[in-house]
Amino acid sequence: MVGSITVEGVRKTFTTADGDTVHALNGVDLQINAGEFVTLIGPSGCGKSTLLRLIAGLDFPDSGTLALDGKKITGPDCERGFMFQNHTLFPWLNIYDNVAFSLRARGIYKEKKDDVAEYIRLVGLEGFEKSFPHQLSGGMCQRASLARALVGHPKVLLLDEPLGALDAFTRMNIQDEILRIHREHGMTMIMVTHDVDEAVYLADRVVIMSARPAKIEKIVPIELGHPRARSSQDFLAYRAEILRRLHFGGKVPDVEYYL
Amino acid sequence: MRKLWYTMKYKQLKKIIPVFSILLALALQIFIPNSPLHPQSKPYFTYVLIGFLTVYLILYLISFVRTSIDKMLVYRGAFIGGVVLFFNILNLLTAKAALLPVLYFPSLDRVFGVIAEQTDVLAKCVLYSARLLFFGIVFGALAGFTTGICLGFSKTVSYWLSPVIRIIGPIPSTAWIPLVLIAFPTAVSASAFLVGVAVWFPTTIMTSSGISNVQNAYFEVSRTLGASHRYQIFRVGIPAAMPHMFLGLFNGICSSFITLVTAEMIGAKYGIGWYINWQKEMLSYANVYAGLIIIAVLFSVLITLLFRFRDKILVWQKGVIKW
Numbered sequence: 075m076v077g078s079i080t081v082e083g084v085r086k087t088f089t090t091a092d093g094d095t096v097h098a099l100n101g102v103d104l105q106i107n108a109g110e111f112v113t114l115i116g117p118s119g120c121g122k123s124t125l126l127r128l129i130a131g132l133d134f135p136d137s138g139t140l141a142l143d144g145k146k147i148t149g150p151d152c153e154r155g156f157m158f159q160n161h162t163l164f165p166w167l168n169i170y171d172n173v174a175f176s177l178r179a180r181g182i183y184k185e186k187k188d189d190v191a192e193y194i195r196l197v198g199l200e201g202f203e204k205s206f207p208h209q210l211s212g213g214m215c216q217r218a219s220l221a222r223a224l225v226g227h228p229k230v231l232l233l234d235e236p237l238g239a240l241d242a243f244t245r246m247n248i249q250d251e252i253l254r255i256h257r258e259h260g261m262t263m264i265m266v267t268h269d270v271d272e273a274v275y276l277a278d279r280v281v282i283m284s285a286r287p288a289k290i291e292k293i294v295p296i297e298l299g300h301p302r303a304r305s306s307q308d309f310l311a312y313r314a315e316i317l318r319r320l321h322f323g324g325k326v327p328d329v330e331y332y333l
Numbered sequence: 334m335r336k337l338w339y340t341m342k343y344k345q346l347k348k349i350i351p352v353f354s355i356l357l358a359l360a361l362q363i364f365i366p367n368s369p370l371h372p373q374s375k376p377y378f379t380y381v382l383i384g385f386l387t388v389y390l391i392l393y394l395i396s397f398v399r400t401s402i403d404k405m406l407v408y409r410g411a412f413i414g415g416v417v418l419f420f421n422i423l424n425l426l427t428a429k430a431a432l433l434p435v436l437y438f439p440s441l442d443r444v445f446g447v448i449a450e451q452t453d454v455l456a457k458c459v460l461y462s463a464r465l466l467f468f469g470i471v472f473g474a475l476a477g478f479t480t481g482i483c484l485g486f487s488k489t490v491s492y493w494l495s496p497v498i499r500i501i502g503p504i505p506s507t508a509w510i511p512l513v514l515i516a517f518p519t520a521v522s523a524s525a526f527l528v529g530v531a532v533w534f535p536t537t538i539m540t541s542s543g544i545s546n547v548q549n550a551y552f553e554v555s556r557t558l559g560a561s562h563r564y565q566i567f568r569v570g571i572p573a574a575m576p577h578m579f580l581g582l583f584n585g586i587c588s589s590f591i592t593l594v595t596a597e598m599i600g601a602k603y604g605i606g607w608y609i610n611w612q613k614e615m616l617s618y619a620n621v622y623a624g625l626i627i628i629a630v631l632f633s634v635l636i637t638l639l640f641r642f643r644d645k646i647l648v649w650q651k652g653v654i655k656w
Contacts, residue, residue: 226558
């Protein structure tokens with residue numbers, strides 16, 4: 075199995091427009107095993123998206139190292155697929171050409187041509203090959219974007235809140251599909267999310283991050299088999315624990331009487 | 334059912350408006366005598382009206398078989414009728430009543446007469462202008478796209494060139510004439526250069542601004558998909574900037590039309606701009622208007638072709654960008 079990610083002592087600061095320095099990541103260590111599904115969750119400003127972009131190679135850390143299978147990450151690469159919150163499909167290409175983009179860019183389209191149709195089928199978009207992104211719904215675009223990220227067989231798939239902008243039903247549907255793809259293809263998946271349910275439903279481990287200081291607060295392994303029932307006792311217990319860690323546990327009101 | 338009948342009748346009425354308008358113009362043209370103040374001429378306006386009536390009636394007949402023609406006539410009917418009415422009124426004001434200064438407002442008979450009687454000279458002028466425009470637009474657009482792409486992608490090029498372009502670009506084309514006359518071996522190449530500059534400037538500006546406006550996410554996602562730097566330029570940056578590039582080309586072509594007259598001031602033997610200038614100096618305004626009509630038709634055909642071409646290659650931008 076390939077696709078393990080090592081993050082060691084990573085720090086990253088940004089300078090705001092006012093000239094202040096903001097610590098986006100303040101010393102983060104994280105080991106992600108090959109084939110694992112990890113979700114990063116935390117309040118906004120905790121640096122979870124920054125961490126994902128560093129793993130993708132889209133940004134570089136101020137200090138510390140990131141490595142894939144022991145090899146230092148120096149820039150973006152098709153080994154690490156990336157899916158943005160907005161589908162970022164190229165509007166000038168139809169769905170087929172969007173999915174085929176990676177193969178064409180790397181000059182391996184001729185040999186791997188069949189993969190395009192296969193991945194379009196995998197995400198349930200057969201029949202829409204000739205459609206342009208603006209003709210499809212948000213959910214369908216996100217599926218196409220998933221197919222585009224997968225077609226190059228990345229070792230790691232990085233998902234930056236890919237389902238955040240979708241409605242609840244579409245979101246749950248695509249979650250199941252992501253899980254199925256994860257199981258069938260065995261790649262490592264790292265997903266940033268705001269949604270505690272999503273984090274518990276998908277992940278082998280949930281990484282909870284805190285905003286100040288921006289670092290990993292706690293890693294919660296989810297020891298539940300798949301498929302997970304969203305309303306089972308165990309599921310709710312994990313959910314409650316994560317909410318408590320995020321300080322959203324709330325106070326149980328002292329009820330004097332029930333009506 | 335009743336309502337349907339009414340809308341159908343209404344539709345037929347809209348389609349028949351131009352016929353009435355043309356018939357009215359014809360009647361006034363034939364039955365009111367020309368003012369003696371206007372020089373005598375064959376009744377070319379009558380011929381034009383009869384010709385137009387024939388064409389319209391043929392279209393009208395076809396419209397009962399072809400729905401696309403039918404829709405067009407229903408939609409355009411009132412407009413066509415209005416245009417004919419405008420010419421009708423113009424005819425009354427000039428040839429019939431001579432209410433407008435005769436020298437500057439020749440009768441329509443004479444304006445159309447110029448087109449009918451000087452066909453070979455005008456055709457030659459159109460061909461000469463078309464050649465000038467063709468070379469000017471092709472080279473200007475190619476140069477504009479290239480400079481724009483370099484400006485958009487290279488910081489170094491942008492640092493050195495964009496101030497220069499900002500200074501050179503707005504210089505009016507007439508100001509180039511002395512320099513161009515020395516620099517180019519023939520009058521045609523000099524004129525083509527002037528047209529080219531007119532196309533080059535807006536194309537460059539819009540191309541580079543189009544490229545700098547491409548969402549960074551497109552480049553980022555293409556990098557994670559394994560695209561090389563070159564591939565990003567040609568398969569991400571340029572297609573994404575295409576609508577802007579097209580807008581630049583459109584502006585460029587419009588300004589090339591304006592420049593044409595200037596460009597044909599340098600040693601041109603023929604050319605529609607040259608023709609208008611020459612006739613203006615001779616105070617033969619009938620010829621000037623005839624030239625203007627030809628220019629208007631020529632340019633609107635060119636612009637229509639350009640839009641057709643855009644609709645073809647930029648199908649994707651329907652629903653994304655509107656202009």
